[in-house]
Amino acid sequence: AQSVTQPDIHITVSEGASLELRCNYSYGATPYLFWYVQSPGQGLQLLLKYFSGDTLVQGIKGFEAEFKRSQSSFNLRKPSVHWSDAAEYFCAVVPLGGYNKLIFGAGTRLAVHP
Amino acid sequence: DVKVTQSSRYLVKRTGEKVFLECVQDMDHENMFWYRQDPGLGLRLIYFSYDVKMKEKGDIPEGYSVSREKKERFSLILESASTNQTSMYLCASNSARTESSYNSPLHFGNGTRLTVT
Numbered sequence: 001a002q003s004v005t006q007p008d009i010h011i012t013v014s015e016g017a018s019l020e021l022r023c024n025y026s027y028g029a030t031p032y033l034f035w036y037v038q039s040p041g042q043g044l045q046l047l048l049k050y051f052s053g054d055t056l057v058q059g060i061k062g063f064e065a066e067f068k069r070s071q072s073s074f075n076l077r078k079p080s081v082h083w084s085d086a087a088e089y090f091c092a093v094v095p096l097g098g099y100n101k102l103i104f105g106a107g108t109r110l111a112v113h114p
Numbered sequence: 115d116v117k118v119t120q121s122s123r124y125l126v127k128r129t130g131e132k133v134f135l136e137c138v139q140d141m142d143h144e145n146m147f148w149y150r151q152d153p154g155l156g157l158r159l160i161y162f163s164y165d166v167k168m169k170e171k172g173d174i175p176e177g178y179s180v181s182r183e184k185k186e187r188f189s190l191i192l193e194s195a196s197t198n199q200t201s202m203y204l205c206a207s208n209s210a211r212t213e214s215s216y217n218s219p220l221h222f223g224n225g226t227r228l229t230v231t
Contacts, residue, residue, distance in 0.1 A: 009154070036220075043118070043204060043222030044157075090156060101172065102220065104149075104156035 004093050006105035013081050014113045021076040021108050023091030031093040033074040034102065035065055038088045047089075050074060061085070086112045117141075120205050120223040127230050133192040135226050137205030144210040146188035147220070148172075148180065151202040163188055164210060195230045202227050 005024045013019055025031060032051050036044040048059025055067040065076045074091060091105040121136040139146065145164050149157040149172075159172030161180040169180050177199060181189040188207075192199055203226045208218040 004156075006156075041224065043206075043224045044220070045222070046219040049219070092157075101159055101162070102157075103173075104158070106154050106156040 004091055004103055004105040006089075006091055006108050008108045009106070010109050010111065012111040012113060015083050016080050019076075019078045019081045019085070019110070021089050021091075021110070023074045023076065023105060024072050025074070025091075025093050026072060027093065027095050029095075030067075030069060031095045033065075033067060034092040034094075035059065035063070035074075035076050036090045036092060036104075037061075038090065038107075040087070044090065047076070081110075081112055083112045083114060086110055118205055118207055118221050118223040120203075120226045122226050123224065125226055125228045127192075127195050127228065129196060129230055131192075131195050131230075133195045133228065133230075135190040135192075135203055135205075135228070137188045137190070137207075137223055138186050139188075139205075139207040139221070140186065141207070141209070141221070142185065143207035143221075144185070145208050146182065147206040148178075148188065148190045149204045149206065150174070151204055151225070157204060160190065195228075197230050200228060200230045 003026050034049045035047040038044045047063050048057050050057045050067050057065050063078050067074050088107045088109045090107045092102045118139045127133050147162040148160040151157045158174050160178050163169045163182040179191045205223040206220040208220050
């Protein structure tokens with residue numbers, strides 16, 4: 001079945017540490033790929049997206065993501081986490097031919113220790 | 115700056131009531147969406163609309179209907195609310211006028227937390 005998997009429900013890191021949030025998808029062809037962030041009490045904000053081309057994508061707030069076709073993954077990374085990065089992060093895909101229908105993963109909640 | 119406004123932040127309704135959730139966007143976007151967000155399930159698409167009076171079912175349309183009489187407003191209707199519809203509801207919009215709709219990011223409202231008792 002087509003799906004988006006975020007294996008980690010909760011992650012805790014120390015401020016200043018590096019971060020990697022995992023995302024895997026299972027679709028026949030490479031879909032369009034997105035990462036969104038939801039701060040407490042807020043709607044979702046787009047961090048970055050991948051459609052084609054360079055597999056390392058830069059986003060806002062110092063985040064980047066790398067698309068790996070062989071692993072069907074699109075992991076989100078940040079070299080040094082700030083306390084304000086505490087939020088919930090969602091990986092999402094639009095399957096080819098899926099028009100605007102984003103399919104979201106279950107989310108990863110990030111906590112940041114001072 | 116794009117603004118998507120959901121009329122209520124919190125809503126408490128009784129089982130069997132008819133419930134209206136309202137969403138307004140101010141950027142003349144063609145596409146509007148309703149999602150529900152539940153812990154451990156992420157966001158699931160209920161309905162979307164790509165033009166006035168046009169609508170398409172998402173992944174979980176059962177128990178819901180929508181209305182889009184004006185371009186800026188997209189309403190989600192629970193005809194007879196049930197306790198399993200207790201959830202966070204998120205409205206979103208984007209433009210269809212770019213080269214590809216995928217290049218137009220979704221703009222989300224802050225959500226309506228609905229409790230059905």
